[in-house]
Amino acid sequence: MYDENDSLTALTARFEENRNHLRAVAFRMLGSLSEADDAVQETWLRLSRSGAAGVENLGGWLTTVVGRVCLDMLRSRASRREEPLDTHVSGPADSRADLLGPEYEALLADAVSGALLVVLDTLAPAERLAFVLHDLFAVPFTEIAPIVERTPAAARQLASRARRRVQGAPTATDLDPVRRREIVDAFLAASRDGDFDALLTLLDPDVVVRADRAAVEAGATDEMRGTAAVAHWFSGRATAARPALVNGTVGAVWAPGGQPRAVFGFTITGGRITGIDLCADPERLGGLDVTILGD
Numbered sequence: 428m429y430d431e432n433d434s435l436t437a438l439t440a441r442f443e444e445n446r447n448h449l450r451a452v453a454f455r456m457l458g459s460l461s462e463a464d465d466a467v468q469e470t471w472l473r474l475s476r477s478g479a480a481g482v483e484n485l486g487g488w489l490t491t492v493v494g495r496v497c498l499d500m501l502r503s504r505a506s507r508r509e510e511p512l513d514t515h516v517s518g519p520a521d522s523r524a525d526l527l528g529p530e531y532e533a534l535l536a537d538a539v540s541g542a543l544l545v546v547l548d549t550l551a552p553a554e555r556l557a558f559v560l561h562d563l564f565a566v567p568f569t570e571i572a573p574i575v576e577r578t579p580a581a582a583r584q585l586a587s588r589a590r591r592r593v594q595g596a597p598t599a600t601d602l603d604p605v606r607r608r609e610i611v612d613a614f615l616a617a618s619r620d621g622d623f624d625a626l627l628t629l630l631d632p633d634v635v636v637r638a639d640r641a642a643v644e645a646g647a648t649d650e651m652r653g654t655a656a657v658a659h660w661f662s663g664r665a666t667a668a669r670p671a672l673v674n675g676t677v678g679a680v681w682a683p684g685g686q687p688r689a690v691f692g693f694t695i696t697g698g699r700i701t702g703i704d705l706c707a708d709p710e711r712l713g714g715l716d717v718t719i720l721g722d
Contacts, residue, residue, distance in 0.1 A: 438479055442471055445486050449493045455559045456497035458548060461714055466496045487570065494560055494574050501552035550589050557582050558589035607677040608720070610695055611670050614661075615679060621663035630654040631699040641707035642689060657703070665691075672718040680717055687717045 449470060453463035470493045482488045547555050553575040560566035560574075561582075568579040568586070575582055610629065617625035634657050638647035651657050668691065671680040679691035690712060694702035706712060 435475070438474065441479065441485055442474060442489070445489050448486065449489055452490060452493055452559065452564055453497055455547070455563055456494070456555060457500060462500060466493055466500060469496045487566075490560070490564065490566060491570055491574060494556055494566075494571075498552055498556050498574060501555065547593075550592060553577070554585045554589040554592075557585035558593065561586045562590060604677055606698075607693070607695060608670060610698070610700065611677050611679055611693060614693075614700060615665055615668055615670065618661045618663070618665035618668070623658050623662050626658035626661060627654050629700055630657055631696065631701040634699075634701055634703070636660070636703045636705065638705040639708050639711070641709070642705040645689070645707055647705055647707075670720040672716075672720060674716050677720075680719060682717070682719060685719075687712050687715070690715060690717065 446467065449467045450463050453466040457463050457466065470489060473492055473496075474489065479485055479488075547559070550558065556575060557568075557571055560571050561568060568582045571586075572579045572582045575585065577585070613625070614629050616622075617629065632654055634652070634654060636648070636651040636657050638649055643649050648660065651660055665679070665681075667683065668679045668681050668689075671678055671682075671690075673680070673690055673692060676692075678693055680687050681689040681691075689705060689707040692704040692706065693700055694704075706715075
């Protein structure tokens, strides 16, 4: 229920004042633009049901709520053992970036240039939340503790462990667009030529390839691990794939007639390909900003 000083219209206006900030928090938490929007929408639904009566700091309250929502989403993702493709291909060229304001655009650019999202994906959900909220958005541990169901001291330890992982992360070179383009071009050339040995040199020993359901139905394997298996599968296969910008990050696309039918998202660490995500689901492809690059 809303009191006379806090009508639905006024509540909506106050929420909109915080929307960009909430998107920024959710994007850092989830590494996915679409999931970030889902988290913000859920936060609005919770606010609209409860109202803001008695809430002294609405911005802080909303940050706490979106943190809880994101934590639930991260735990659900971990239980499914799957990740959305745009976790790996998000970037400042996303088609919705112009709607989000300079704060969010700057955040997207920083996330890509600093390779932070790749590192955050390796953290446990509670570690990620503690680090993002405290180190990136200055939320005190006394407010983080109830979200992760720990004491403030324990929440501080979570953030500390995450901070050490981030500080020991690979440099931004792995996400440098020029270097990424060189590696993707080399991979596509080796695949087209059936050059098994070249593929082996480009792949990390622990490389993992994951395909969505649509790609599996089209003939891909849902998961492959190891250089030999991945090199064998791709050898002579990607004959029509082209390098492309996928949400601002260099990847590849199969686009007969100029229409994307499959997207390849690459995770590159230490100059080698550590992961490849194959997406062929039409709905998900429709949400990606794909620009085919010249040879």
